[in-house]
Amino acid sequence: MDKYTDLIHQTFDFPTEEFTVENNELHFNGIPLMDIIKKYGTPLKLTYLPKISSQIQRAKRLFNEAIEKLDYNGTYTYCYCTKASHFSFVMEEALKNDIHIETSSGYDMQIVRALYKKGKINKNTYIVCNGFKRKRYRQWITELINEGFVNCMPILDHLGEIDYYKEHVNAKTKVGIRLASDEEPKFEFYTSRLGVRYNDVIDLYEQQIKPDNRFELKMLHYFINTGIKDTSYYWSELSRFVHKYAEVKKVCPELDTIDIGGGFPIKTSIQADYDYKYMTEEILRTIKRICNEEGVPEPNIFTEFGIFTVGESAANIYSILDEKLQNDKELWYMIDGSFITNLPDAWALNQRWPLLAINHWDKEYRKIQLGGMTCDSQDYYNSEMHSFQVFLPKIPKEEPLYIGFFHTGAYQEQLSGYGGIKHCLIPSPQHILVDRDEEGNLKTWQFAPEQSSEAMLRILGYEV
Ligand SMILES: Cc1ncc(COP(=O)(O)O)c(C=O)c1O
The missing domain is CATH 3.20.20.10 (Alanine racemase)
Known part of the structure; x- marks a missing residue:
């Protein structure tokens, strides 16, 4: 049997500093992801805060050491x-x-x-x-x-x-x-x-x-x-x-x-x-x-x-809800989320991220396409950076399959409008409605004012 764990170990120099596997379950920066899933369910976004500091320290080290070396x-x-x-x-x-x-x-x-x-x-x-x-x-x-x-x-x-x-x-x-x-x-x-x-x-x-x-x-x-x-x-x-x-x-x-x-x-x-x-x-x-x-x-x-500061600190975690074989070859794994609404760079810019199964590493692997839950035919993910295909474990009866997209900490919330925030915090414009009365005269009124800084800051967790 071709196990998922063998595929990953043969394809990459695995484990890495940030990804390890214990009892066929994935750990990310030492976090046992199945424990988080059992506690909170999916879909979920996870941010590992210490990674932000370690990236900053890494960049400072790189530049300061180069300054010293080159005088x-x-x-x-x-x-x-x-x-x-x-x-x-x-x-x-x-x-x-x-x-x-x-x-x-x-x-x-x-x-x-x-x-x-x-x-x-x-x-x-x-x-x-x-x-x-x-x-x-x-x-x-x-x-x-x-x-x-x-x-x-x-x-x-x-x-x-x-x-x-x-x-x-x-x-x-x-x-x-x-x-x-x-x-x-x-x-x-x-x-x-x-x-x-x-x-x-x-x-x-x-x-x-x-x-x-x-x-x-x-x-x-x-x-x-x-x-x-x-x-x-x-x-x-x-x-x-x-x-x-x-x-x-x-x-x-x-x-x-x-x-x-x-x-x-x-x-x-x-x-x-x-x-x-x-x-x-x-x-x-x-x-x-x-x-x-x-x-x-x-x-x-x-x-x-x-991206360097915050990208590698986060992961998006999903369950595979079910599988659908749509012809002889195209097998879909349907996630409990959407690329368009959660990871818009995947859809708009063909951005790729490290993708790994979180459990069932001992199961056989197979080639699949991942499908999002929106109605849009573009809501899919079917190629990885290194192989232009996606392989994941077969889904056994006893426990759902969970997967993670990693290094998703930059730009995705701003672009997908988490809670109403925007890319570069450029606010939604005011919205004006126009109608005609019985005589055919125009009447206009404001449905909503321009989005305020207070509204955005509240979503982002600041006290205003
Ligand atoms: C002026 C400016 N500075 C910094 C950045 C950050 O770039 P990155 O996230 O690739 O580090 C951007 C990104 O668009 C930018 O426009």
Whole structure:
């Protein structure tokens, strides 16, 4: 008999640091998952908080060791990219590690306030304010700056953004400029819509920032959509960015920091295949080489890792409700959940995660497709990162089969709208209804106002 346990042991270097099996049942980071299932039932989402801290410590170690090894003349600052998961329990765990944050929406500023009120951050915490900003976001940034949050730093995303701060800020203000990266060659657009064009940066500094002594350009920022990958595209964008830093540094002495964005990956299969140490060293080596060539000091480095911070901390666990053989070959295992509503990246972006059976490792395995419970034909999952197929144990009579998707801690709740939250906390718009009366005249009324920051923060676990 071909047992599931043999399949996994033959395919991977198994067990791993995070996945082990005892009595044919899976443990995740030492957690006996069947005990959780027996206590709470399925479907369920599980977040293992200590993983968030260990990932942050790991990144800090990687960068600090590389700084030391390469004799790099700059510091490293870890920011957490809040949009990956804004939940209070995630933020509070992350903030135990002496870190800073990067934000992407006005409502984030209210999270900053809630965290400050609880003593989780202080007025020196860096708040790197990214994104294309509505007036409300600019206003709330300004209020924090005026109240003494000295490291609340708007990252200018377009040329007109600074006008608002000029009008309303009354304290010394650090600013950054986001540079618009070129997109990956196969993408539909040549240049990212986010950030300021490379050619406009010097003028923006010289005409808008330099003459106003309230403002200090401290940071250049960029983000590569594909993440930090060992590709010629990544290295050429990094080089271009560092050359720009050198050019700006020569006219702007107070500029001393670059933010290289997020993009450290997580494991999407059981086996690790990413060399974090090599990539970190290569990034620093590239920055150092270009700065030496250009004759400028090496910048301090900020990162804003989202997926890396929180992705590997979570799992989605389901029961297989039943099986359906729909023709001679296509055998479906129906889960008590949905990919579209629980793991929308699987449906929208063909995202893969480590998938493992939680029990019945001693049973025979077979090739199946996983079906979600919505009516949508796209609600399925049928290929793994390493094999383009899915294998799971046969379901015996005596006990249901449970399965887990692992490393699902980033973005899934925001994208699927858990409780009413949204990606980047961009709220639902107000909803206006229109009808006609008996004479045919239009009448309009508001069904619902725009979703408020209080409503979102409550869902995320903050006291408002
Ligand atoms: C500006 C910016 N910073 C950081 C991130 C986080 O990226 P990741 O979750 O891949 O680390 C994103 C993601 O879209 C981003 O747009």
